[in-house]
Amino acid sequence: MVTIYSKVKKQFNFGIIMSELKKPIRMCIICRGRFKQNSLARFQIHDKKIIKYSKKGRSFYICSECMSLNEMRLIKVLNSKLKLKYKKIEEFGEYFSDQVRKHN
Ligand SMILES: [Zn+2]
Numbered sequence: 001m002v003t004i005y006s007k008v009k010k011q012f013n014f015g016i017i018m019s020e021l022k023k024p025i026r027m028c029i030i031c032r033g034r035f036k037q038n039s040l041a042r043f044q045i046h047d048k049k050i051i052k053y054s055k056k057g058r059s060f061y062i063c064s065e066c067m068s069l070n071e072m073r074l075i076k077v078l079n080s081k082l083k084l085k086y087k088k089i090e091e092f093g094e095y096f097s098d099q100v101r102k103h104n
Contacts, residue, residue, distance in 0.1 A: 030066035030077050041067060041099060045082060049093030067103035074100065
């Protein structure tokens with residue numbers, strides 16, 4: 001009986017591991033760390049502003065740790081990655097500055 005039980009338990013654990021592995025992993029644009037998709041904030045660029053991902057077009061992800069980074073660092077990295085030239089977080093758009101404020 002013990003062996004049957006441990007066999008079942010092993011399969012059960014394996015099932016959990018497999019479902020973890022199947023969760024999509026995405027890269028944070030700032031720190032390039034890899035995270036589960038559902039733990040990242042997803043954005044896109046529209047009219048040179050950072051807006052909420054609209055499920056259409058290209059998007060990028062930022063992890064919650066990077067969302068709470070020093071503002072200057074965020075601005076610097078986003079300007080270089082997204083080819084924008086903004087000097088203040090507000091210039092990235094209202095939606096994005098709200099999201100950053102929430103994390104700080
Ligand atoms: Zn990050």
